[in-house]
Amino acid sequence: MEHNILQNNAIDMFESYYSDVPEIPPVEKSSCHTVNVYREPGARRPVRSLSWQADGGARFAAAHADVELMRSCRSSQFSYIWDIENANAPELVIKPPQPLLDLQYNPRDQHILVGGMMNGQVGWWDVRKGGDPAGLCLPHVAHRDIVRNVLFINSKIGAEFFSSSPDGVVKWWDTRNMSEPTDSMIIDIVKSATDTQNIDNAIGISALEYEPTIPTRFMVGTETGLVIGGNRKGKNPLEKLPSKYEAHLGPVYALQRNPTFLKNFLTVGDWTARVWSEDCRESSILWTYSHRTNLTDGAWNPIRFSLMLVTQWDGCLSCWDLLRRRSAPIVTAQLCDEPLLRLRPHEGGLLVACGSSKGTVYLAELSQNLGTADKNDKQLLTHIFDRENKRERILEARMRELKLKMRQDRDGGPQNQENDASTNDRDLEEATAEYVQTISDLQAQQKSQSN
Numbered sequence: 001m002e003h004n005i006l007q008n009n010a011i012d013m014f015e016s017y018y019s020d021v022p023e024i025p026p027v028e029k030s031s032c033h034t035v036n037v038y039r040e041p042g043a044r045r046p047v048r049s050l051s052w053q054a055d056g057g058a059r060f061a062a063a064h065a066d067v068e069l070m071r072s073c074r075s076s077q078f079s080y081i082w083d084i085e086n087a088n089a090p091e092l093v094i095k096p097p098q099p100l101l102d103l104q105y106n107p108r109d110q111h112i113l114v115g116g117m118m119n120g121q122v123g124w125w126d127v128r129k130g131g132d133p134a135g136l137c138l139p140h141v142a143h144r145d146i147v148r149n150v151l152f153i154n155s156k157i158g159a160e161f162f163s164s165s166p167d168g169v170v171k172w173w174d175t176r177n178m179s180e181p182t183d184s185m186i187i188d189i190v191k192s193a194t195d196t197q198n199i200d201n202a203i204g205i206s207a208l209e210y211e212p213t214i215p216t217r218f219m220v221g222t223e224t225g226l227v228i229g230g231n232r233k234g235k236n237p238l239e240k241l242p243s244k245y246e247a248h249l250g251p252v253y254a255l256q257r258n259p260t261f262l263k264n265f266l267t268v269g270d271w272t273a274r275v276w277s278e279d280c281r282e283s284s285i286l287w288t289y290s291h292r293t294n295l296t297d298g299a300w301n302p303i304r305f306s307l308m309l310v311t312q313w314d315g316c317l318s319c320w321d322l323l324r325r326r327s328a329p330i331v332t333a334q335l336c337d338e339p340l341l342r343l344r345p346h347e348g349g350l351l352v353a354c355g356s357s358k359g360t361v362y363l364a365e366l367s368q369n370l371g372t373a374d375k376n377d378k379q380l381l382t383h384i385f386d387r388e389n390k391r392e393r394i395l396e397a398r399m400r401e402l403k404l405k406m407r408q409d410r411d412g413g414p415q416n417q418e419n420d421a422s423t424n425d426r427d428l429e430e431a432t433a434e435y436v437q438t439i440s441d442l443q444a445q446q447k448s449q450s451n
Helices: 002-009 377-411 413-419 421-450
Strands: 032-039 047-052 059-064 079-083 092-094 100-105 112-117 122-126 149-152 160-164 169-174 183-186 205-209 217-222 226-231 243-246 252-257 264-269 272-277 295-300 307-312 316-321 331-334 340-345 351-356 360-366
Touching: 032 331, 047 340, 047 351, 047 360, 059 100, 059 351, 100 149, 112 149, 122 160, 149 205, 160 205, 205 252, 217 252, 217 264, 226 252, 252 295, 264 295, 272 295, 272 307, 272 377, 307 340, 316 340
Parallel strands: 047 100, 295 340
Antiparallel strands: 032 360, 047 059, 059 079, 079 092, 100 112, 112 122, 149 160, 160 169, 169 183, 205 217, 217 226, 226 243, 252 264, 264 272, 295 307, 307 316, 316 331, 340 351, 351 360
16 A cells, blocks of 8 residues: 555646647637628618728718619618617718718718719718708719719818719819819820810729828729729829729729738629739739629728628628638628628728628628738738739730730731742642652552552
8 A cells, every 4th residue: 555655646646747838829710700780771772882980980881872763763862870889770860862872981080971972963971960961062063973982082181082973084072162073084095195085985983992192093993894093193194094904894893902012902893803913904913713693892801901801792701811712712601691782891800891782781790810910911911912913924024925926927927928939839849749659659559459
């Protein structure tokens, strides 16, 4: 017994073994789930726009409009501002004279919003004064078609914004004086600096993009699938529209620059989402596979800048992380059965608001690894963009060489025929002699076999 007790005392039963071995990080679990649902009171009109309150606010604005109905429809024309903590009723009802297709918060003032309406007018609202518009532009200076997009621009006072429409015109406004636009530009691509832009040839605009750190430049996505870069300070039509990208087969539904890599931008259209670089105009540098359903909207995550969020016609929200996997999305969440039309991520990176075709806004929450960035992410994504950018430039140079060679062959064809006439005749004579010799040899073999 004494022997067994001494043997038991030699073992520390409560010792922590392998304490000096470093801990292994847990396996990443990416997820996305719905945390709240906001339904439009009364009518069920499609969500046309979503905008979060600036400076990490807990409110968002949702614009509702049914474009398929006639312009003078008797249905509800209201849009709403929601508090994310209260899904029972909207905090404020926005009452425009016509249904709103876009409603955006001022990034400098949490109480000011601007919107674009179905009759071509634009206006602004001050939520401290209620839901009625604080200012509207006059009908004769408004757009000729519906106003699909409005965005605030970088100005000293923060009162200037611009708007776009399928009529092919971009107009700049000042909320302090809405009697007429401060500036306008026709999106008509001309071939020379002396040509004049004509509104009859203007290309309809379906998406609008503006980066505050590049104050004079903007980008538009068109209904023909083009992405056109614009410069407000251009002196002639060529300088006003300096760049063009053939992005998609149909309308460009979403267009947004990467929040960290400003030279790279995301486009969504037809069945794919594409990442472009300003240095490569012939083709995109990254793209998703062609989906079976239409893609309706897309955006970068503001915190994890390698994450693309894309909404689909079948009600799914897909998350593509360029650092983890590029062949397929990291997470695909089925938020609803109806089509999702709009999405807007929150500044914090973890929340995403998605609007459906039945007027419902779904607030989705991403897992921690999808909404936060590591210290090495920027360097890794820089390497990816540089590598793909270099690859596309090499392919573009090769294509230019082939096109130049084909053009030279086509232009120099008749001269080559005259110069090489003797060579061609010699080749023909040699081929004829070889053919006759082969026939005679075969005939001789047949005679010998028959004898």
